[in-house]
Amino acid sequence: MIKKFIPFGKPYIGNKEIKFIINVIKSKWIGSGPITEKFENNFKKYKSSRYALSVNSCTAALHLSLIYCGIKYNDEVITTPMTFASTINSIILSGAKPVLADISPHDFNIDPKEIEKKITKKTKAILIVHLAGLPCDMKSIMKIVKKYKLKLIEDCAHAIESRYYKKHVGNFGDTGCFSFYSTKNLTTGEGGMVICNKDYIYKKIRVARLHGLSKDAWKRYLPESVKTPTKFEHYDVTEIGLKYNMIDINAAMGIVQLKKIDISWKKRKKIFEMYKKKLRNLPLKFQEFSNKNIKHAYHLFLIVVDKNKTKKNRDDLILFLKKYNIGCGVNYRTVTDMSIFKKKFGWNKNTCKNSKYLGDNTLSLPLYPNLKTKDVNYICETIQKFFKS
Numbered sequence: 001m002i003k004k005f006i007p008f009g010k011p012y013i014g015n016k017e018i019k020f021i022i023n024v025i026k027s028k029w030i031g032s033g034p035i036t037e038k039f040e041n042n043f044k045k046y047k048s049s050r051y052a053l054s055v056n057s058c059t060a061a062l063h064l065s066l067i068y069c070g071i072k073y074n075d076e077v078i079t080t081p082m083t084f085a086s087t088i089n090s091i092i093l094s095g096a097k098p099v100l101a102d103i104s105p106h107d108f109n110i111d112p113k114e115i116e117k118k119i120t121k122k123t124k125a126i127l128i129v130h131l132a133g134l135p136c137d138m139k140s141i142m143k144i145v146k147k148y149k150l151k152l153i154e155d156c157a158h159a160i161e162s163r164y165y166k167k168h169v170g171n172f173g174d175t176g177c178f179s180f181y182s183t184k185n186l187t188t189g190e191g192g193m194v195i196c197n198k199d200y201i202y203k204k205i206r207v208a209r210l211h212g213l214s215k216d217a218w219k220r221y222l223p224e225s226v227k228t229p230t231k232f233e234h235y236d237v238t239e240i241g242l243k244y245n246m247i248d249i250n251a252a253m254g255i256v257q258l259k260k261i262d263i264s265w266k267k268r269k270k271i272f273e274m275y276k277k278k279l280r281n282l283p284l285k286f287q288e289f290s291n292k293n294i295k296h297a298y299h300l301f302l303i304v305v306d307k308n309k310t311k312k313n314r315d316d317l318i319l320f321l322k323k324y325n326i327g328c329g330v331n332y333r334t335v336t337d338m339s340i341f342k343k344k345f346g347w348n349k350n351t352c353k354n355s356k357y358l359g360d361n362t363l364s365l366p367l368y369p370n371l372k373t374k375d376v377n378y379i380c381e382t383i384q385k386f387f388k389s
């Protein structure tokens with residue numbers, strides 16, 4: 001047995017991140033400022049979007065997006081049940097009601113046919129998640145968005161590198177929301193980004209992410225940024241804002257991480273393909289995708305215990321892997337299993353059956369650039385051992 005624990009996720013951080021962060025700490029300003037602005041510029045260039053606005057989490061990005069796409073009390077927002085709590089929480093906190101459309105049992109993303117069934121007079125928006133980094137069926141989703149004149153928000157927490165027919169995900173919707181949480185493909189410790197291509201949304205979110213202030217604090221704080229020294233300019237409050245801004249310490253890390261994004265992606269792709277090859281003869285299912293025009297971000301490698309082929313169960317496999325010093329994640333238990341949502345919306349095991357099946361039988365294996373080939377072999381051999389035991 002391997003002595004050292006193999007964690008589920010491990011950030012790809014080097015000396016360059018550390019040096020840059022130290023430089024920022026030693027500088028005159030560590031809050032939201034010039035480094036944050038540089039990170040935004042680099043990110044929007046990478047994503048080919050008009051605007052990028054940094055925030056302190058993807059949850060903040062989703063919350064701001066919903067508010068400034070005009071979602072209000074009593075509106076309905078259609079979303080996937082196969083997601084993290086924050087997707088649902090942000091809809092509820094914007095005042096709207098989350099309405100679930102089940103996932104496809106093939107690619108595990110929201111099923112466009114299910115979306116159309118859930119549209120009512122109250123539907124104002126669709127909030128999709130590109131699960132594990134695999135883009136949703138954007139052709140069908142965009143048809144629905146146009147037909148019913150809905151807003152579209154993309155939860156791209158897993159999908160920094162993802163493209164659909166060359167177009168970067170996040171650019172299909174009114175906004176695209178990214179996470180830089182510590183296990184994500186690009187990390188700033190905690191952090192997030194909203195990308196958008198519409199002026200009015202950009203202008204609102206830019207101000208609302210920092211208390212609704214008309215001027216950023218660093219633009220008032222640094223002496224060199226005072227452009228009219230003869231007349232002191234006070235700030236105004238022009239929106240009802242929140243405190244969702246990113247700071248320069250985190251942005252410094254983001255700038256270096258973004259430079260390595262392609263190297264990191266290639267390394268994860270190799271591991272992803274090794275898993276698929278080595279585990280193909282076991283009673284497991286994987287996320288299906290064969291379209292060459294789709295770029296997967298390889299954020300997560302999901303395996304699903306195939307109940308048609310084995311009596312073994314997922315939770316026993318998690319415990320077995322732990323015993324052999326292997327960490328793993330569950331992405332996700334379906335949101336219809338979460339007690340607060342069950343109580344609030346009456347969701348149950350029959351609400352979204354495909355999502356329930358996936359949530360009960362899936363787990364995610366370690367996937368990060370520095371995972372060694374020998375560790376991947378060991379993980380696969382341990383899973384084989386489990387099914388033989």
Ligand SMILES: Cc1ncc(COP(=O)(O)O)c(C=O)c1O
Nearest residue numbers: 057058059084086157179180181
């Ligand atoms: C699909 C999805 N959406 C949103 C989030 C929230 O991201 P953050 O932790 O940056 O708020 C996560 C976090 O893991 C996620 O997986």
